[in-house]
Every structure is written in structure tokens, then in C-alpha cells.
Amino acid sequence: MITADVYKKAAEGDFDAIEKICLDTWEPLYRFIYYKVQNREEAEDITQETYVKTLKYFHKDKFPQENFLGFLKTVSLNVIRDRWRQKQRRGVSVNLQEINPQEVASDDKQSDIAQRLVLKNALAKLSEEQRIIIDLRIIRGYSVAETAKLVGKTESAVRTAQYRALKTLAQILDDSTERQIGQKRRENIEQ
Amino acid sequence: MSNKNIEEKLSDYIDALNNEHEPEFAVTDSDEELEKLQETVRLVRTLKEPVLPDDDYPERLAKTVASKIQRGKETGLGKPTKTLSKSIKRILLPMTALAASLLIVVLVNWLGLFNQDVVYAMEKAVAQLSSYHGVLEMRTKNAAGEEWLVRRAEIWSESDKYAIKHDDGTLTVNNGQRKWQVNHENKEVVLLPILPDPTGSSFDLRDEAKRAKQYPHTVIGTELVAGREAIKLAISPPGGEEYYLWVDTETNLPIQLETAMQKALQTTYTFVSFEPNTKIPPEIFAYQVPEGYAVVEKDPGQQVATIEEAAAISGFMPLLPEQAPLRIIAFKDRIVLDYGDTTVMEIIPKGEFKPAPNASLGSAAGGPLEIWYERLRWRQDGIEIQVEGAKRVELASQIAADLTIPDVNQDMASKAKVKVPVDMEIVEANQKQVDSGSSPWQLDPLQVSLTFANLKVTPEGIQGEPQIPMSSFKLVTNNSVEAVVEVEDGPVERVYLKRLVRQDETGIWTVVGYDPR
Numbered sequence: 174m175i176t177a178d179v180y181k182k183a184a185e186g187d188f189d190a191i192e193k194i195c196l197d198t199w200e201p202l203y204r205f206i207y208y209k210v211q212n213r214e215e216a217e218d219i220t221q222e223t224y225v226k227t228l229k230y231f232h233k234d235k236f237p238q239e240n241f242l243g244f245l246k247t248v249s250l251n252v253i254r255d256r257w258r259q260k261q262r263r264g265v266s267v268n269l270q271e272i273n274p275q276e277v278a279s280d281d282k283q284s285d286i287a288q289r290l291v292l293k294n295a296l297a298k299l300s301e302e303q304r305i306i307i308d309l310r311i312i313r314g315y316s317v318a319e320t321a322k323l324v325g326k327t328e329s330a331v332r333t334a335q336y337r338a339l340k341t342l343a344q345i346l347d348d349s350t351e352r353q354i355g356q357k358r359r360e361n362i363e364q
Numbered sequence: 365m366s367n368k369n370i371e372e373k374l375s376d377y378i379d380a381l382n383n384e385h386e387p388e389f390a391v392t393d394s395d396e397e398l399e400k401l402q403e404t405v406r407l408v409r410t411l412k413e414p415v416l417p418d419d420d421y422p423e424r425l426a427k428t429v430a431s432k433i434q435r436g437k438e439t440g441l442g443k444p445t446k447t448l449s450k451s452i453k454r455i456l457l458p459m460t461a462l463a464a465s466l467l468i469v470v471l472v473n474w475l476g477l478f479n480q481d482v483v484y485a486m487e488k489a490v491a492q493l494s495s496y497h498g499v500l501e502m503r504t505k506n507a508a509g510e511e512w513l514v515r516r517a518e519i520w521s522e523s524d525k526y527a528i529k530h531d532d533g534t535l536t537v538n539n540g541q542r543k544w545q546v547n548h549e550n551k552e553v554v555l556l557p558i559l560p561d562p563t564g565s566s567f568d569l570r571d572e573a574k575r576a577k578q579y580p581h582t583v584i585g586t587e588l589v590a591g592r593e594a595i596k597l598a599i600s601p602p603g604g605e606e607y608y609l610w611v612d613t614e615t616n617l618p619i620q621l622e623t624a625m626q627k628a629l630q631t632t633y634t635f636v637s638f639e640p641n642t643k644i645p646p647e648i649f650a651y652q653v654p655e656g657y658a659v660v661e662k663d664p665g666q667q668v669a670t671i672e673e674a675a676a677i678s679g680f681m682p683l684l685p686e687q688a689p690l691r692i693i694a695f696k697d698r699i700v701l702d703y704g705d706t707t708v709m710e711i712i713p714k715g716e717f718k719p720a721p722n723a724s725l726g727s728a729a730g731g732p733l734e735i736w737y738e739r740l741r742w743r744q745d746g747i748e749i750q751v752e753g754a755k756r757v758e759l760a761s762q763i764a765a766d767l768t769i770p771d772v773n774q775d776m777a778s779k780a781k782v783k784v785p786v787d788m789e790i791v792e793a794n795q796k797q798v799d800s801g802s803s804p805w806q807l808d809p810l811q812v813s814l815t816f817a818n819l820k821v822t823p824e825g826i827q828g829e830p831q832i833p834m835s836s837f838k839l840v841t842n843n844s845v846e847a848v849v850e851v852e853d854g855p856v857e858r859v860y861l862k863r864l865v866r867q868d869e870t871g872i873w874t875v876v877g878y879d880p881r
Binding site: 185186188192196200203204207208209211212213215216217220221224225293307310312315316335339342343346 | 370371372374375378379380381382383384385386387397400401403404405406407408409410411412414415416417421422423425426427428429430432433434
């Protein structure tokens with residue numbers, strides 16, 4: 174349990190207090206960030222930046238004791254957004270719309286599960302060969318050369334296949350997202 | 365963008381994520397399709413478990429976060445004062461003495477460097493600074509984070525006049541006409557030579573400022589220094605440790621300088637109070653001997669009207685540039701010609717002419733010319749001449765018409781018959797070591813050549829006296845970037861060296877080739 178006193182000390186730079194906060198909360202925060210950025214390097218950096226930003230901007234006696242993790246997650250989304258904006262300026266393409274701060278406030282487990290289902294359904298609609306290539310390259314993390322050997326194709330054919338598979342998948346997801354949004358809207362109107 | 369390009373880019377993106385690295389692509393044109401596909405890749409990856417950091421990550425995280433928070437909270441002042449160490453006191457004396465010119469000299473020299481608005485504003489502010497009154501503190505911090513006040517000095521400065529009151533009560537004044545020091549402990553007023561003014565030339569930071577011109581620098585952010593908001597600039601000497609300068613956001617004048625941690629000690633100079641362009645009471649610069657105080661003269665020199673008068677005092681006739689000096693000051697053994705920003709000093713030399721080991725070499729009056737920071741030194745007609753300051757080359761050329769400054773673009777190293785491979789990582793580590801005060805011999809091309817040539821004779825190491833003695837080594841050329849050393853004996857006839865990290869007096873020499881005998 175992190176008390177108000179610990180937050181206050183942490184905001185003043187007390188190492189023990191900062192250590193307690195970090196040790197208690199880093200893993201769910203890191204997982205949340207990793208989920209967004211999908212690589213360890215960036216997730217580690219953003220986790221660190223999130224704590225620094227959060228503690229620096231704590232005002233006296235104004236600590237979010239009830240949902241500190243939710244607060245951290247919101248800050249982390251801002252950090253991600255800032256970084257990605259900077260990348261966009263450098264010419265790296267990212268999609269800012271992918272970040273939805275609203276989802277942070279609520280318990281995100283449910284939406285995670287829903288998204289997994291949507292994804293699995295979408296993958297099931299790909300051809301077997303496409304599914305295998307996506308599985309090998311993205312889920313299992315094999316290189317193009319290794320994947321080419323495993324499926325008996327050239328490297329160039331693997332790259333083409335993964336591109337087509339992802340294009341199809343994106344289209345399927347778009348369609349299902351649109352359906353989900355339509356469903357949500359209907360629910361809201363009915364409420 | 366063709367499909368082939370997008371396929372490859374997408375594949376690279378997947379590879380970066382698989383390697384747990386932040387993807388970094390130089391996509392120059394916006395490509396919605398690629399963005400969409402990258403987003404899809406990230407979504408698919410959410411089906412697998414995140415890769416967690418190393419076991420020590422939570423601890424590292426806490427440490428880094430704590431240090432960043434602590435740094436953000438620091439204001440840098442108000443720490444308890446501890447006893448001074450003698451060695452620091454010794455270093456400090458010339459340091460505080462020069463505090464008067466610190467602000468102007470250090471910063472004027474820095475000004476050309478920055479493109480940012482803050483630097484432009486600082487340039488203007490320093491140019492408009494006609495006078496100031498401030499209190500400068502020097503603090504030292506050790507690696508354990510303990511900080512103590514080394515010295516504090518109150519400074520008044522107005523054009524070429526300055527007065528410095530040290531915390532022990534000693535007052536040093538230079539009013540342009542004379543320079544003196546009032547020592548209350550001994551009840552003495554010591555008259556000092558007005559020129560050359562060592563406080564104007566022996567200050568390390570001044571040289572550092574000069575070098576900083578070519579160094580990269582960045583704006584770090586805004587911090588509170590002595591209760592004032594200041595912009596922090598980081599200055600990074602190539603191959604050296606970064607150091608910092610703070611510029612007051614209100615006055616645009618620099619108020620703090622922090623050196624890099626060297627030998628576990630870090631020094632910070634802070635103007636804890638500073639009033640720019642203020643009216644300084646004339647009595648500050650007025651020469652007055654307090655009642656009961658003795659006046660001690662330490663050959664303060666004598667301002668004379670003509671060269672003949674100077675020659676009568678010093679016992680020799682100096683060599684003169686065409687341009688007439690503003691002032692002539694004669695001492696028992698030397699004559700100083702004052703040109704404002706440049707001084708010419710002439711003496712009757714004793715012994716052999718020995719250029720500083722890491723000085724560049726040119727030629728003047730048919731002999732060697734030492735080029736050392738902003739100083740030129742050579743011998744001509746039995747007189748040793750030293751010209752220091754902004755107009756040194758112009759004035760020196762008026763005395764020695766054949767004066768030659770070495771060509772830095774001259775390629776000598778490529779003539780080496782045997783090339784010596786260089787590991788830049790080791791060279792950079794050596795440079796850092798020398799920057800921190802260790803192994804200064806690496807700044808001397810003769811010493812580096814001696815080590816190199818003797819290791820060819822005794823590869824297992826040099827024990828006791830080297831087999832090929834120092835007297836066998838002769839510096840033939842040094843254009844400040846490359847140097848050639850000739851060796852009289854042993855298997856090596858000629859050693860070719862380069863300053864690989866930094867091409868100034870602080871840069872170490874590395875052997876890049878040699879000619880076997």
C-alpha cells in the first residue's frame with residue numbers, strides 16, 4: 174500500500190519512496206506501455222519517463238491515491254503521443270489515433286479480451302499459408318530468412334506474402350472495428 | 365512508393381520489433397498504407413506475451429527516476445561550508461583574481477558558438493555590458509556528492525578596471541594606471557606590475573572558452589540558479605566530458621559554470637549576486653594607502669614615453685613593430701609594449717630556446733616559432749619576443765617579416781613508410797584520461813615518440829632508463845594537427861603522429877606511422 178506520505182516524499186526526490194512506488198507499480202505499467210509500442214527498448218524508456226513526469230508534476234497534497242496506476246497510464250499515453258509526434262516530424266510514420274486515452278480510465282482487461290477475440294477471428298479468415306507466415310514472423314519472431322526456410326519459399330516471396338497477409342488482416346479488422354463502433358453507438362442510443 | 369519498397373519497409377519494421385528495438389525509419393513521404401500495416405503488426409504482436417526487462421530493471425528504474433527527480437529539485441546553492449584544502453586555495457587564487465574577466469572573456473568567446481536565440485541574446489547582453497558588481501562563489505563537489513565552498517569574491521568591473529575583494533579581506537585592484545593589492549593581515553599595500561597582467565592570461569577557463577567555440581552545445585532546459593531562472597547549456601568537447609553553462613533569462617548574462625567531474629572533483633562557479641551595468645563608486649578604483657600600511661614595490665615597472673627611456677631602464681634596445689604601442693612599460697629585465705588587446709614582451713633570454721612540448725611550430729627570424737594558445741614566441745637578434753593577444757600574428761609579422769604559421773592542411777602522415785593501425789576507442793579513452801589530469805606525456809609528441817620507438821626495441825616494456833634516450837628525439841614539424849619526430853638511433857628513423865581527437869593544445873598525440881631505419 175502506498176500512502177500519501179510516500180507520494181509526497183517521492184515527489185521531493187526521496188529514493189526509498191521512489192523505489193517503493195516503482196517496485197509496486199512498474200510491471201503493470203510496463204506491460205501497458207509494451208502493449209502499445211510492442212518493443213522492449215521503447216517500453217523501458219517510456220516507463221522511466223512516465224515516472225519522472227508523474228513525480229515531477231505532483232503538486233503538494235494532490236496525489237491520486239485511489240487510482241495511481243490509472244494516472245500513470247494516462248501520463249504514459251501522453252509520453253507515447255509526444256514521442257510519436259516527434260517521430261512524425263522526423264518522418265517516421267505512426268498512427269496517433271491508435272491511442273485512446275478514454276480506455277485508460279476504465280479497467281482495460283475486458284477490452285483486451287475483446288480485442289484478442291477480434292484479432293483471432295480476423296487471423297482465422299486468412300489463408301493457411303498467410304496465417305503460418307504471420308505466426309512465424311510476428312508471433313514467434315523468426316527472421317525472413319528463417320521463415321523462408323521453414324515454409325520452403327524465397328525470402329522475397331515471404332516478404333510479399335506477409336505484406337499481403339497484413340493488408341488483408343488490416344481490412345478485416347477495419348470492417349470489424351466499424352461493426353463494433355456501430356454496435357457501441359446503438360448501445361449508447363438505447364441507453 | 366512501389367509495393368516492393370513497402371514490403372521491405374514493413375519487413376524491417378517487423379524485424380525491429382522482433383529484436384525488441386524501437387523502430388527507426390526515415391520515411392520521407394507520408395504513407396498511410398504503411399502506417400496502417402505497421403499498426404496491424406503491433407496489434408498482432410499483442411497476442412504474444414510482452415518481453416519483460418532484465419531482472420535488475422526495477423532497481424535501475426528506481427535509481428534513474430530518483431536521480432532525475434533529485435536533479436530537478438536542486439537549486440545548487442546553500443550547502444554547508446567546509447574547510448578549504450590548501451591545494452584548492454592555491455588553485456583558487458588566480459581563479460578568483462580573474463573572476464572579473466571571467467564573465468566577459470569566457471562568454472564573449474563562447475558567443476559565436478550558438479545558433480539558438482538564447483545565445484544570440486547572450487551575445488547582445490555581453491556586448492552591452494559596460495560594468496558590473498557581483499559576488500562569485502567557487503564550490504567544489506566530490507564524487508560522494510559532498511559540496512563545499514572554496515572561495516567567495518566580490519567583484520567590481522568597469523571597462524579595463526577591476527577590483528576583487530577576496531573572502532579573507534585581501535583586495536586586488538587594477539585601475540588601468542596601476543595595479544595593487546591591499547593585504548590587511550600584513551598591513552601592506554603591494555604594488556604589482558600592471559602588464560602583463562597574469563590575471564588576464566593565466567585563467568584556464570579562458571582557454572577553455574576559446575576552445576568551446578568549436579564544440580557542440582545544446583540547450584538542456586531551465587533551472588533555478590541563485591534564485592534566478594536560467595537556461596542551462598551543455599557544451600561537449602569532442603572526446604571530452606560535457607560541462608555546463610547557465611544563462612540568466614532576465615539579463616541574458618551567464619551566471620554559472622560547472623566543470624565536468626575530473627578526478628572525482630567537480631567545480632561550479634556561480635554569481636550568487638550580479639548587477640549588470642551598474643554605477644560603480646569611483647573610490648573603488650582609487651589608489652589609497654590606509655593609514656599605518658607599508659607600501660611594497662615588486663618591480664611594478666615604469667611607464668615611459670619613449671623607447672630610449674625604456675632601453676635605459678632595461679638595459680637593451682627592443683625590436684619594434686611598425687605600429688606604435690598605446691603604452692610602453694619598462695622593467696629591470698624586460699620591456700612590455702601594450703596594444704590594448706595584445707601585449708608584446710621582450711627580454712634578454714637565458715639558456716636554450718625550448719618550445720612548450722605540445723605547442724605548434726612555425727618559423728620566425730630563421731629559427732623556430734612557438735605557437736601556444738594565443739601566444740607566439742621566438743628569438744631574434746639576441747632578444748626573446750613574446751606576443752600574446754588578438755593581434756599577435758599581425759604585430760609579430762611586423763617584427764619578424766619571415767614569420768610563418770604552419771599549414772594545418774599539410775599532409776605529412778601519409779608519407780610514413782609503415783602505417784600504424786589506430787583503435788579510436790582506445791585513443792578516445794586515453795584522451796579522457798589526459799583530460800582528467802593523468803598521463804600528460806601524451807600531449808607531448810616527443811614523449812609519445814620516445815615510448816613508441818623504445819617499445820620497438822624492448823617490446824616487453826620500458827624498464828628504467830629507455831634505451832633510446834630523449835636526446836635522440838627531435839621534433840621536425842608540428843602544425844598542430846600532425847607532427848613528425850626524427851630519431852637519431854634505433855630501429856625507427858622517423859615517427860609520424862596525429863592529434864586524432866582534438867586538434868588543439870589539449871589534444872593527445874597518437875603514432876600513425878613510422879619510417880624504419
